[in-house]
Amino acid sequence: MSNRIFVALDTPDLQRAKTMAARVRNHVGGLKLGLEFFAANGAHGVREMSHVGLPIFLDLKLHDIPNTVAKAIQALSGLAPAILTVHASGGQAMMEDAKAAAPAATKVVAVTMLTSLDDNDLAATGVQGRAHDHVLRLTELAMRSGVDGIVCSGEEVEAAHRCWPAGFFVVPGVRPADGVTGDQKRVVTPRQALDRGASVVVVGRPITQAQDPDAAARAIVATL
Numbered sequence: 001m002s003n004r005i006f007v008a009l010d011t012p013d014l015q016r017a018k019t020m021a022a023r024v025r026n027h028v029g030g031l032k033l034g035l036e037f038f039a040a041n042g043a044h045g046v047r048e049m050s051h052v053g054l055p056i057f058l059d060l061k062l063h064d065i066p067n068t069v070a071k072a073i074q075a076l077s078g079l080a081p082a083i084l085t086v087h088a089s090g091g092q093a094m095m096e097d098a099k100a101a102a103p104a105a106t107k108v109v110a111v112t113m114l115t116s117l118d119d120n121d122l123a124a125t126g127v128q129g130r131a132h133d134h135v136l137r138l139t140e141l142a143m144r145s146g147v148d149g150i151v152c153s154g155e156e157v158e159a160a161h162r163c164w165p166a167g168f169f170v171v172p173g174v175r176p177a178d179g180v181t182g183d184q185k186r187v188v189t190p191r192q193a194l195d196r197g198a199s200v201v202v203v204g205r206p207i208t209q210a211q212d213p214d215a216a217a218r219a220i221v222a223t224l
């Protein structure tokens with residue numbers, strides 16, 4: 001994949017997602033469709049977006065008992081996304097069953113700790129220690145379970161990559177140097193994320209909420 005930017009099309013509006021994809025398709029390597037899009041448009045919407053001709057990252061962050069996650073993935077398998085997310089905190093058996101249920105060509109990646117959380121948020125959930133250590137523990141668990149990789153922030157990706165050299169690393173929560181962070185807390189630039197070992201970076205609002213999304217996407221690509 002020459003362009004390693006996936007644009008997050010976080011909208012419930014299929015037409016808006018199509019229009020945005022058409023505007024930026026020459027500047028990004030793939031489209032990420034998440035809960036907001038899927039709740040409104042379902043499998044039909046994902047099929048429509050696949051006509052754009054870019055790899056689809058279906059980000060549903062599945063997190064349930066192993067049987068339920070496996071059956072959900074089987075139900076989605078006709079969509080054959082390039083990338084699909086589950087939560088690493090669902091545990092090893094859940095990740096093993098998720099990988100077994102997914103089409104061979106789909107990379108199953110496990111979300112470690114959301115980029116919208118910091119050390120204090122982690123403590124509030126009852127987990128002792130730093131975000132960095134929590135991410136590395138979950139990275140090892142994901143690696144043992146046989147999934148293809150993880151989602152983490154740019155703050156941990158270098159260490160995670162060292163611990164799992166063959167892993168596939170998705171880094172969201174990236175912002176251009178002058179970007180508004182919004183609800184993201186563990187933030188780096190797209191360039192830093194890739195330099196530190198990200199396989200792909202996810203960029204949403206810095207492109208989709210820009211006055212000129214094509215120019216914003218081009219400007220990010222120019223920094224890489």
Ligand SMILES: O=C(O)c1cc(=O)[nH]c(=O)n1[C@@H]1O[C@H](COP(=O)(O)O)[C@@H](O)[C@H]1O
Binds near residue numbers: 010116151172173203
């Ligand atoms: O799995 C993800 O893609 C994800 C994990 C994570 O820890 N943080 C995170 O922001 N994301 C997703 O990445 C995208 C980030 O969007 P922006 O903050 O608008 O760039 C959203 O679609 C989130 O759902």
